[in-house]
Amino acid sequence: VFHLQPASAAIRDAFLSGFVAGASFTLDIAGSADSTTVTSLKDAMASVKMSSTITGITDKLIATGSAAEPDALTMLQPFNERKTPVQVMIYNPFDAPLYIKHMTATTVWNGLTFGTVDQDVGLTVPAKGTVLSPTVTMVSPAGLGFALDTLAPFMAHYPLMLFGHAYDVPFNINSTISAVVGGADGYAGNVQYSQADTIIKVQLNGEAPQPMVAQVFSGSNSTTT
Numbered sequence: 001v002f003h004l005q006p007a008s009a010a011i012r013d014a015f016l017s018g019f020v021a022g023a024s025f026t027l028d029i030a031g032s033a034d035s036t037t038v039t040s041l042k043d044a045m046a047s048v049k050m051s052s053t054i055t056g057i058t059d060k061l062i063a064t065g066s067a068a069e070p071d072a073l074t075m076l077q078p079f080n081e082r083k084t085p086v087q088v089m090i091y092n093p094f095d096a097p098l099y100i101k102h103m104t105a106t107t108v109w110n111g112l113t114f115g116t117v118d119q120d121v122g123l124t125v126p127a128k129g130t131v132l133s134p135t136v137t138m139v140s141p142a143g144l145g146f147a148l149d150t151l152a153p154f155m156a157h158y159p160l161m162l163f164g165h166a167y168d169v170p171f172n173i174n175s176t177i178s179a180v181v182g183g184a185d186g187y188a189g190n191v192q193y194s195q196a197d198t199i200i201k202v203q204l205n206g207e208a209p210q211p212m213v214a215q216v217f218s219g220s221n222s223t224t225t
Contacts (some may be wrong), residue, residue, distance in 0.1 A: 025053065026051060071084075085201060089131075175192075
């Protein structure tokens with residue numbers, strides 16, 4: 001039975017971050033005179049030396065079912081930060097409940113930074129279970145630069161989104177998750193986690209633009225084009 005008792009928070013966080021990224025760790029096992037209370041076994045236990053390997057998990061923490069609903073008018077306006085409601089489907093790969101306290105995440109599409117989430121979550125995911133997070137807010141920059149350099153190429157790639165079509169969009173997510181393994185009173189740590197090609201269903205919220213209608217009047221008669 002392996003009990004994680006790191007000497008520092010930095011070692012703790014590095015181990016947890018590597019573990020959820022699928023890294024392998026060499027575990028050196030050494031006995032001591034304190035390994036047993038049986039006097040006749042103390043010398044034998046003190047001489048025990050062996051090694052093993054702890055293999056991390058390869059399951060993705062962000063599962064299928066995540067969604068974002070940006071508002072068309074909010075995204076197109078140039079003056080204020082753009083805010084998009086997002087829900088994340090979170091998978092817990094551990095054999096104990098996972099309590100997610102806070103999440104900071106940057107969302108990148110095709111090399112372009114789309115926005116950042118920095119928010120308390122307060123969500124418990126059962127062991128080996130999947131739960132949809134409460135709605136969090138992704139904040140994208142204000143200004144014409146974001147509209148021209150990021151939003152325009154995105155909309156050109158997904159042109160029907162303006163007319164209400166939903167797309168499964170692959171994003172790269174780079175995050176820091178403050179979590180507690182074992183429920184709200186369990187073992188706390190900060191996990192650095194990146195996931196490429198994370199599918200998020202994106203659909204504009206709000207009324208889709210309508211085709212232009214022009215009325216041409218000629219006397220008492222009119223035509224519509």
